[in-house]
Structures are given as C-alpha cells and as structure tokens.
Amino acid sequence: MLPSRSIAPVLMRAVDLIRKKRDSGEHSREEIDFLIAACTRGEIPDYQMAAWLMAAWLRGLSRAETAALTEAMLHSGEVVDFSELPARKVDKHSTGGVGDKTSLILAPIVAAGGLYVPMISGRGLGHTGGTLDKLESIPGFNVNLSLADFRRVLRECGMALIGQTAEIAPADKKIYALRDVTATVENLGLICASIMSKKLAEGIDALVLDVKTGSGAFIRQEEDSVRLAELMVDTGRRMGKKVVALITDMNQPLGRFAGHSVEVLESLEVLSGRGPADLRELSLELSAWMFFLGGRTPGVDEGRRLAEEMIASGKARDKFRECIRRQGGDARVVDEPDRLPRAAHRAQIPSPASGYLAATKCAQFGAALAVLGGGREKQEDSIDHAVGLEFHKRIGDRVAAGEALLTVHYNDQRRLAAAQELLADSCEIAAQPPREIPKLVKRLIGA
C-alpha cells in the first residue's frame, strides 16, 4: 500500500486539528463540524478529544469558534421544534450556586403568565445543587419524560421540567464527561457551548441567563462571569435567539435554605407571597425579563408587575401544583408541605465570636451539603433529599458569640461530623460591619 500521507487525497484528520489548536490556530466552521460529528459517531477516540480539549482550554476558543462549536453540538442530536405552540417559548439558565432555586419559582410564574417554559435541567454536581434533584424530593415527581411526554405536558400545562435525554446534544454529554476527568471544565468557550447547545435544543425563542459570581459560584471573579455572559449572549444571538444575562451575587446562599425538599418548601413560600426577600427579588427579576423577551409584556417593568400578579393571585402556585400532578408527583405537597421528606435531626453551628457576618466561603456550604448525603461525587451516586442547611444570618448581620449561624438538617451522625468540619470556618465574623453588602443583581449584559 502507498503511504496515504503523500499521495492520497487530503482528508481531515483529528491529529491535524489538535496540532492546529495546540499552535493557537483558529478552526474553521468545517473543522469544528468535522470534529464534533466524528466525535459523536465515535470515530475520534477519546484520547484525541482529550488532547484537543486541553489544547482548546490552554489556547482558548474565539467567539466564532465558540458559536460554531455550540451549533455543531446542538445539531449532534435532536432539536425540538415547538413552533406549533401559540405563544413564545422562553427559558432561564443559571450557572449554578448554593440555594439557587429560582427555576422552581419562575417557571410556574411565567407559565401562569401565558408563555411556555420547556425547561431541561441538570443534576447537582460538585458543590452546586441541581433542579432535578430538588424536584425529585417531591414524592413521585418524574423528571425522565420522553420527548413526546415532554411535548404533551408543555402543551397542556405551559411548563415542563425534565432532565437531559439521550436525544438532546449527545456530543455535549460525551464531551462533558471527558472534560470532567481531564481538568478541562473551566474554559469559557467550552462552558458556553455546553450550556447553549443544550438550551437551544429546547426549541426556545428567548433565554435569560443567570450568571453567578462570588465565593459560591463556579466562576468566582466577576470579570470572568461577565466574559462568559457576553459570550453566551453573543452565541445565542448569532443563532437568532433573544438573550440577556444577569450577573448575580453568589457570595452567600440564595434564600435561607440549601438542600432539596427544604428548597422546594422555600420555593412554595415565595409562590405563596412570602419567603426571603433576596430569593423573591431575583425570581421576580428573572421572570420579568422572561416576560419581556418572550414578547408577553412591552417592557421589563410590566413583566415584573405581571410576575407579582401571578403570585398574588395564586395562579403561579396553581400552575406549580398542576405541573407536579402532570409529571406524576404528589401535588398535595403544595398545600401540605409536611408531605415533603424531612431530616430526622437538627444541629446548630454557633458563631465563634461576636461581631458581624463579613463573608462566607459559600462553596463550603455546598460541599457540606454533599457530605451530609445531599450531593454527589459522580453522576451515579444516590442522594438524600431530606438533608439541608438553614442559614440564619446574611452578610452584614450582627451575630453574638454562641448564636446559631446555621442549622444543619441531617440524618446520619457520622456525616454530621464531617459536615461540621467543613462548616466550622465557613463564616467570617468581623468586629466591624462590612463596608459593602454584595448587591444581588450586579450587572445586566446584552440588554
């Protein structure tokens, strides 16, 4: 046989694309398409994808490469078409944080307000919680709908909350698993493509992004969060979608609770017109943008008023009840929250000193929750839906020595001890009040 390199027609080869990215080259759309299509078909071995991912991590991806990657990953699987529905389809995506349960609140608000919310969510991994795990704390709630059932529930109810299916962006599924074990997760282009390919496969018209920043966020530096937000907005718009991003604070948990059933409970509080101010505020703000981008209201302010109305009238709460019922869950939890699983024991974490809560190591709360049994190391791990953390102080609050900073809701004594170790230094107590209280919504990108 003649050596193929010299006289055979030139074919695209993975090794040449790896070399190009290694040497800081910019890939063409055709190159990205080849890479993702061949990877999805299993024609590029994992070791070549891993080498390319590390080269991309270290050399970076341009905006055009990121858009091409997003589109190639999106088209690696099924792209849902909801164009037959009579109103716009809108969704929200958060980059993840501790106590971030706004999905459970804004989806019923926006669906009650007349738009469709086809929400495909993830599970918790690492220190951040996942919407699916929270929903599964509701007895019977089924997040594993087929695409046909997803479509039916959405049409009938206006909202549907499911997990990623095998049909949606299979390239992302494969590549994400590889990034997780090759230290190539935290790259803006790769993160953007992963998030946006899945979200755009939902058949939405508009998307509101909640990009967290701070000690409990996946991305801690605000400038990095802004860059990711800009990249995602740009990528979504290149594909004809209405997109804005809010940069929001994650230097402390959102709301008073982190866990699963405790977060459902708190979401029901907000849907009932109560609940903590920060959670209510962010849920309303995100809902307002969804109404506006979905063309339901002429402006964001009107969107906010509509959201408030959906809560005050009880319509959002009704919508949540309906969604639970349609997805096989025990809808009685909405009115009888005691039906949600509760941890057997409580323990308090006292403040070591008197003063002011100055800062929190917010990611450690998530880690402690995982140790309690409420998080997973690997996707296959099972979790305890009843455990949780209850936060009694917010940054800037006064606290006396010995006063409870947190209450731990736990089921297992040994796990409690491990969690206590992580929680012991999670709160910084200062003699003086902090000069600045973190603003909840820090910036708006793309508006």
Place this chain on the structure above:
Amino acid sequence: MLPSRSIAPVLMRAVDLIRKKRDSGEHSREEIDFLIAACTRGEIPDYQMAAWLMAAWLRGLSRAETAALTEAMLHSGEVVDFSELPARKVDKHSTGGVGDKTSLILAPIVAAGGLYVPMISGRGLGHTGGTLDKLESIPGFNVNLSLADFRRVLRECGMALIGQTAEIAPADKKIYALRDVTATVENLGLICASIMSKKLAEGIDALVLDVKTGSGAFIRQEEDSVRLAELMVDTGRRMGKKVVALITDMNQPLGRFAGHSVEVLESLEVLSGRGPADLRELSLELSAWMFFLGGRTPGVDEGRRLAEEMIASGKARDKFRECIRRQGGDARVVDEPDRLPRAAHRAQIPSPASGYLAATKCAQFGAALAVLGGGREKQEDSIDHAVGLEFHKRIGDRVAAGEALLTVHYNDQRRLAAAQELLADSCEIAAQPPREIPKLVKRLIGA
C-alpha cells in the same frame, strides 16, 4: 457511600496531576512516579494521559521533571545489567536524519576496539530512516533477539543490534504511541525522556548523542537542537552516565545514499576505508568519543586514531561480518555486496537550471523514499528494502542544467511518479555559490 472527596484519605488522582500541569505547576518525583507507574499498569486511561501530555507539551517540563520522567519510564520495564562484562558498555543515539547510517559503521569499529556496544534501535517512521530496517535488508538478519540472545551475542561478539523489546521501557512504548496521534511529539522534555529511558535501559556506562539540526532533522532550529542536547546530557548525568552530544548538520543527506540496502552498501564502503568524506568523518568522530567516554583511550584524539586503525586493519569490517553471522544474516554480503537486494530500475532527477546547489528540502528526500516504498506511515507497514536515492551533488557544488541531481532506485512506476513530484523542487539551485557551506559537526555539548 460518603463522597470520597471530603472525608476519605487523600489519594493521588490523575485529574489533579493534569490540572497541576495545566496550571504550570511543577510535578514532584512522587507525582511523576505515580503517573508513569499507573499508566504502565493501565490504571490511567489513555484520555487522561493524552490530556496530561498536551498540558506538558504546552506548559513544558523542567529539568527535574524530565529527569524524573526519564527514570520512571526507564524503571517501567527491565533494566539490563551487563556489569559482568569485562569492559565498558557504550552506545550512540541519533535523533534521526536522511542517509544517517553511522550506527552500522561505528558499532563494528568500537566493538573491534575492545568496548561493548549493546545497541537497541528503532525503525524508520516519517521521513527519517531506522537502523533496524537497514539491517533487515541483509538477508536473514534477525533484529528480534530475546534479551537472553542479545546478552549472548553481545558477550561473544562485542556488539549486538536489536529492536526494542516488550520488556524495555513499556511506558515509553505506550506513551509514544499516544503522542504520535495527539500532536504531542515535538516537546524537548518528552523527547528526552523517550530517548534516554530506552538508552539507559541498555545497561550502558556511556552514551554519545548525535543531535541533528537542519531541514532534514526532526528539530530544524539549531537552538532547539542545542536545548535538547543539553537536556539529554543533563538527564543522563543525573543518572550517573557519561554523556556528550554532538550537534551535527542535517541540511543535506549524510553520505551519498538514502535507503536500506544502499545504505548497508555505503557503510561497507566506509568500513573498507573508502566511502564519502562526510559519512566517514562523522563515523570516526562519534567512534572517537565512544572510545574516550568508554575509557578505552585517554583522549578523543587517541580514540580517533584507534577508530582509523580499526578500519585500516580490516578489524571493524571483520566485526561487522561476525555480527551479521551471529544474528542469523548472510555474512557473505560483506565481501559480495551484490547479494544485497537491488532495485530493478533507475531514473534521474535533472537540475532545472545551471548554477550551484544552494540548499535542499532534506525532509522531502525522506518523504520521497517513503513514497517509493522504503518508508512507513504506521509501524505495521511493510517496506521495500531495495529502493533508494543516490545524491550526486552536495551543497555548494556546481551543476549544469539537465545534469542529474539525484538517481532514484525504484521498483514501481507509479511510486516513481509520486516520488518525482516530491523531488522536483527538493533542490534549490542558485546563480551564485552559497555564502556558507554547512559545517558537519556544529557544536559539542557537555564535553
């Protein structure tokens, strides 16, 4: 199960080492040992090694890391112990070039001069030739000796020429295969560790390195060749070996022939006191350093005189004859070179203009040889030992339009056409003689 991250004892994990190298960290000896041992045992999947290799390629490896990597790879397999032999064991390694056949000349010279040469060589890959392929053009010559037979031939004959066995540096074998398909070959630390781990496994006391530089070398820039040479000398010395490196020119082929049987033929010419000046000169220089480092002569000059004497007396030629016989080959080729395979046809490549040979695209000669059937794309490809290239001009030589620059020795008309295409622009003809003729031995490192 409790999440292992938080409360299990801390174990070394490949993903953490990948992240460390990605973030420009320097690995400890323990980390390198873990990585290589676990990789050799198949406990680290290829995709993690590939990601680490790309991170190492882009971030670089320190001298200490390179030495640790070399040692870990060396100890991934058997390290031959020849300490029972009554004289020093010395070897030479070349980074590879076109027409580089010095191994076939210096091994008999040095063995005839009283030292042991336990030489484990490679096959040709890409545009550079391999000693094993050249040896296999001798009918019956067996390069696949067991370690026991290798030891026996070396003891009885003073030299033995074999290929890498499964026992020698298995980590290198695995990692090299991965580097080849992940665009992570050309990194000085990785190259050094790959070369030195194999050479040090031979049980040698001293090593002379021939680091090629120029248009036909694997590393084209002289400064990079010097850096690689310094790294290899440093690494070898850290492990207690006597090592020097010669930086030698590869802007044109070494000697008049490139191929397999034609190179054996040319080597026999030099061993008979004839042959082209450049090949003879470099073979003597490398032999001289081997005699000196092996403690056979008090200086390099004396080593050179001893090498010349081994040729003049016919002892080196006798030694080569003996080695061929002991390794199963037809030793009559030494005196009756017509017994070597010869290509059926000849074709000339004429000069397109009158003037001076100013430069060559030397790697293209190697590529043309591969296309003729004399090289391989993959390790499994079989090759034609009879084809070759004969070079009629050296840089600086005058040439008339239409005069032959090369003669192609070929067997297949279709392959000839492909080779002619590559050869057409391989020689640069200038109106003026080149200002500078490349010096054969450019620098000496570590002397």
